[in-house]
Amino acid sequence: MTTLAVDIQKRFSPQVCIQGKLDVPVDGYQVTALLGASGSGKTTLLRCLAGLELPQQGTIRFGSEVWFDAASGRVVPPQRRQVGLVFQDYALFPHLTVEQNVAFGLRRMDRSSRRHRVGAMLELFDLLGLERRYPHQLSGGQQQRVALARALAPNPRLLLLDEPLSSLDAPLRARLRREMTQRLAQLNIPVIWVTHDRQEVLEVAHHVAVMDQGRVQQWGTKDEVFLHPVSLAVAGILGVENVPVATVLETSTQGVKVQLGKLCVELCRGAPEGLSPGQQVRVCVPSGAVELRPPGTTQAAAQVLEVQSRGPWVWVRVDVGVELECWVARHHAAQLPLGPGQVVALHLATQHLHLIPEL
Amino acid sequence: MTPHQWWNVLDWPTVWVTAKLAFWTTGVLVLLGLPVAWFLATRRFPGKSLLEAGIALPLVLPPTVLGFYLLMALGPQSPLGRWWEESFGWRLPFTFAGLVVASVVANVPFALRPFMDAFATVDRRLLEAAQTLGASRWESFTRVVLPLCLPGLLSGVVLTFAHTVGEFGVVLMVGGNLPGVTRTMAIAIYDDVQVLNYTRASWTAGVLLGFAFLSLCLTYLLGKRAQVQ
Numbered sequence: 001m002t003t004l005a006v007d008i009q010k011r012f013s014p015q016v017c018i019q020g021k022l023d024v025p026v027d028g029y030q031v032t033a034l035l036g037a038s039g040s041g042k043t044t045l046l047r048c049l050a051g052l053e054l055p056q057q058g059t060i061r062f063g064s065e066v067w068f069d070a071a072s073g074r075v076v077p078p079q080r081r082q083v084g085l086v087f088q089d090y091a092l093f094p095h096l097t098v099e100q101n102v103a104f105g106l107r108r109m110d111r112s113s114r115r116h117r118v119g120a121m122l123e124l125f126d127l128l129g130l131e132r133r134y135p136h137q138l139s140g141g142q143q144q145r146v147a148l149a150r151a152l153a154p155n156p157r158l159l160l161l162d163e164p165l166s167s168l169d170a171p172l173r174a175r176l177r178r179e180m181t182q183r184l185a186q187l188n189i190p191v192i193w194v195t196h197d198r199q200e201v202l203e204v205a206h207h208v209a210v211m212d213q214g215r216v217q218q219w220g221t222k223d224e225v226f227l228h229p230v231s232l233a234v235a236g237i238l239g240v241e242n243v244p245v246a247t248v249l250e251t252s253t254q255g256v257k258v259q260l261g262k263l264c265v266e267l268c269r270g271a272p273e274g275l276s277p278g279q280q281v282r283v284c285v286p287s288g289a290v291e292l293r294p295p296g297t298t299q300a301a302a303q304v305l306e307v308q309s310r311g312p313w314v315w316v317r318v319d320v321g322v323e324l325e326c327w328v329a330r331h332h333a334a335q336l337p338l339g340p341g342q343v344v345a346l347h348l349a350t351q352h353l354h355l356i357p358e359l
Numbered sequence: 360m361t362p363h364q365w366w367n368v369l370d371w372p373t374v375w376v377t378a379k380l381a382f383w384t385t386g387v388l389v390l391l392g393l394p395v396a397w398f399l400a401t402r403r404f405p406g407k408s409l410l411e412a413g414i415a416l417p418l419v420l421p422p423t424v425l426g427f428y429l430l431m432a433l434g435p436q437s438p439l440g441r442w443w444e445e446s447f448g449w450r451l452p453f454t455f456a457g458l459v460v461a462s463v464v465a466n467v468p469f470a471l472r473p474f475m476d477a478f479a480t481v482d483r484r485l486l487e488a489a490q491t492l493g494a495s496r497w498e499s500f501t502r503v504v505l506p507l508c509l510p511g512l513l514s515g516v517v518l519t520f521a522h523t524v525g526e527f528g529v530v531l532m533v534g535g536n537l538p539g540v541t542r543t544m545a546i547a548i549y550d551d552v553q554v555l556n557y558t559r560a561s562w563t564a565g566v567l568l569g570f571a572f573l574s575l576c577l578t579y580l581l582g583k584r585a586q587v588q
Contacts, residue, residue, distance in 0.1 A: 052487050078490040085491040091484040095506045104502075105492030154493060 002026050004158065004190075008048055008058035008068070018055075020045045022209045022219040026062065026158055026190040031181070033201040033222075034194045035237060036211030042194045043088075045211070046160050049192065050085045051078035062157070084151030084159045084189075089167060090143050092135040098122070098146050099131040105154035121149040124183055140168050141176060148180070152187060159184065159191045165200070177203055198239050202226070210234050227286075228354045235284050235356065242285035244322035245359065251275050256355060258283065261321020263300050263346075267353055275357060282356040289352040290326035292316065292336055293345040302346040307338050314338065320346055368562050372539040373547045376455070380530075380543060381523040384462040388470035388519050391463075393512070396474035397500075401483075418468045422528025429461045429533050453535040461533035462523055470519040477511025478504065514578040521574035525567060 004024040011017045018041035024032045034042045047053040049060065051067065054075060060068040067076045093101050102121050106114045122128050125145040135143055144164065151159060164180070165173045181204050184191055195201060201208055201222070208226070209219035218230045229235040235243050246258040246265070255268040256275060260283055267283075275281065295301065302318035309315075314333040317325050324346075328336065336344055399411065417425055433451040434440045444450050451457030481504050489499035505512075527545040534541030536550070544563050551560035 050487075050491055052490070078487070079493050079495060081491075082493075083491060085488070087484050087488060089484075091482065091488040093485060093488070093503060095503075104489070104494070107493065107498070150488075150492070 002063040004049070004063075005059070005061040006045075006049065008045075008055035008060060008070075010044060010048060010053060010055040016214065018044045018048075018214045020048070020209075020211075020216045022216050024190070024192060024209075025207065028188045028190065029185045030207065031184075031191045031193050031205045032207040032209065033205035034192060034209050034211060035196070035198060035201050037196055037237065040211040041214040042196075042211050043162055045216070046085075046162055046192065046194050049158075050083055050160055051076065051081050052085075082154070082157045084154070084156035086144075086147045086151050086159070086161045086164050088163045090135075090147035092143060092146055092150070094135055097132050097134055098127055098138070101135070101146055102127075102149045102153050104150060117153055121153045124186070125149040141172055144168065144176065148183075152189070156189070159189050161191060161193045163194055163196070166195075166197075180204075198237070210237055212237060227284075227352060229284060229356065232282060232356060232358055235282075240284045241287040241325040242290070242323075243282050243356070244285065244324070245280055246283045246322075246355075248275050248277050248279045248281060250277055258355070260285075261319075263320055263348065265348060265350055265353065267350060267355060275355075279357075280359055282358060284354040284356060285324060285348070286352060287326045289349040290324050291347040291349065292318070292326060292328055292338075293347055294336060295343055295345050298345040298347045300346045300348075301343050304338055304340055304342050304344060306340065318344070318346065368559050369566070370544075370547055370559065370563070373542050373544055373563075376539065376541065377524055377543040377545075379455070380458060380462055381520045383459045384466055384523040385470075385516055385520045387459065387463050388466060389516060392467070392470040392474055392515075396471050397478055397504075399471075400475045400478035414471050415468050417465050422465065422526070423532060425465055426461065426529040426532025429464060429529065433457055433460065433533065452533055453537065453541065455534075455540055458530060458534040458541050461529050462526060465526060465529045466519050466523055469522045470515050473511055473515030473518060474508075477508040477515070480511070481507055510581040510584045514581040517574050517578050517581070521571055525571060 002025070004026050006024070007021045009017060009019050020041070024030075034045060036042045044053060048055050048068075055068065055070065057070045058068075059066065059070070062081070065076070066074055067081060068074065093104065096104065099118060099122070103114060103118045106117055109117065122131060125148060127142070127145055127149060130138065130142060135146065138146065148164075165176055168176065177200060193200075193204060205222050207220065208222050209216050210225060210229075211217065212233050217234050218225055225234075226238055229238055229240060232243060244260060246260040249257040249259055249264065251257075255266060257264065257266045258281065259265075265283070292302070300320055302320045302324070304316060305319050305323065306317040307314060309330075312330050314328045314330055315325065316328055316333075316338060317323060328338070338344070399407070430452055431437055432439055433443070435444055435450060440451065451460060485503050485507075486499050489503050490496075494502060524543075525545055526543070527549075530541070530543050531546055534543075536542050536546055542550075544567055548560045548563050548567075551557070551563070
């Protein structure tokens with residue numbers, strides 16, 4: 001398996017330092033999302049990978065190739081990394097037509113193969129008929145497709161996307177996300193996709209790296225990261241709705257038993273080492289792991305605190321000694337006593353709970 | 360007056376010197392000015408404001424002051440002038456070459472300011488995009504920066520040319536007033552008025568006025584084209 005192995009530090013000032021350590025699989029179509037709030041260092045990390053910024057420390061290796069090594073001073077310039085980059089605002093060349101933009105990176109091809117390649121990209125990205133237009137004559141969605149076609153035309157080994165959909169309207173964004181991933185899968189290219197939108201990550205990514213405070217805090221497969229955040233901050237970025245405090249009751253080789261409000265919960269997986277009874281921990285309870293049932297059907301009784309109708313879903317906040325948020329499908333909600341103050345039964349899918357040994 | 364007479368009234372050697380001076384000055388400033396302007400527009404370094412102020416100095420300095428210093432610097436009193444005389448066997452002041460040097464210095468802001476302004480409008484990300492598409496620095500300059508900046512660069516060229524054609528003080532101080540060698544049209548007008556040759560003075564002045572107006576029209580036109588892009 002080929003990987004892009006990154007371990008770098010870029011210092012802007014004594015206070016501001018971007019650190020990134022992660023391995024990105026680069027065999028065929030694989031989307032690795034870099035998720036984080038704005039200012040968390042995602043774009044800087046991406047620019048370091050493209051070669052547009054130089055870190056002060058560390059290494060970047062693409063397979064067996066060394067792209068950057070601070071110790072030996074080796075730097076491969078962006079021109080020779082064969083990496084496609086799509087900027088957040090696309091950075092199309094305003095003085096060139098759609099066709100000339102797409103052909104920009106094909107300087108070294110002979111004329112006929114260049115024509116062929118440009119034609120193929122225009123077709124793939126649904127740009128036929130727009131060849132002679134200038135960027136300012138295109139809609140946002142069309143510009144985005146030109147930017148992708150231009151970056152992909154030279155057949156790069158890796159595609160870097162910097163918030164590729166953030167400047168588009170929400171409905172268009174959802175559609176383009178699907179179209180884009182289909183096309184990228186067709187080209188079988190590895191992708192690093194910078195975004196602050198976790199919905200986007202859930203839809204497009206195979207792997208996720210979570211950035212916060214200038215650091216890659218956690219990276220792994222999407223499920224691994226979303227189900228087992230390493231810290232409270234990461235859980236927040238991933239949008240885990242409930243991270244209540246619990247008390248460790250007992251630990252064994254099989255797992256951990258914790259007291260979560262009125263509930264006694266046994267967790268079989270994801271029990272960190274070094275926990276001792278009596279210790280307080282956090283438990284990640286994704287809303288999807290909380291199920292409300294008619295009263296009396298489970299041992300745990302929960303009191304309804306707040307109910308909000310949200311389209312086809314009903315959002316409910318309940319109290320079981322700790323407060324938990326969850327979602328109930330509308331047709332299911334009709335069968336439950338969901339008035340504030342009423343009591344329902346609560347079931348936790350304990351296999352999806354996860355401990356964070358931090359408060 | 361018929362066109363034929365108009366043709367005869369103009370002092371052609373003087374027109375030729377003026378045009379030659381404008382071409383040389385503009386050419387030297389394009390060759391030296393483009394790299395310097397690119398450097399100044401894209402880099403930050405300590406003392407940059409001082410350097411920029413120095414570049415703008417000829418805009419506000421009386422031309423006679425500038426001309427005086429240039430005359431001193433090029434003449435045998437200064438190390439530079441002495442070095443030139445020892446190396447080449449002749450002195451720069453009151454020659455056409457000396458006039459070109461002085462004119463280049465006096466026109467630095469007219470070329471560099473528009474060049475720098477044009478370069479400053481280029482989005483850095485376009486250059487980065489070009490780089491990630493495999494273009495070398497030189498290629499991204501020629502394929503992205505130059506075409507995008509062309510209107511701005513051309514307006515710098517036109518301004519420099521037009522301003523050189525009309526320069527008076529510096530030319531008089533450094534070039535003297537040698538007919539066919541360093542006498543330009545602007546100086547010829549002054550001479551003609553001194554000897555009461557108002558006819559020729561008015562024709563020369565008219566030509567310069569028309570030329571200056573056309574040049575400015577051209578720069579505004581180029582400015583508009585740059586905005587459209």
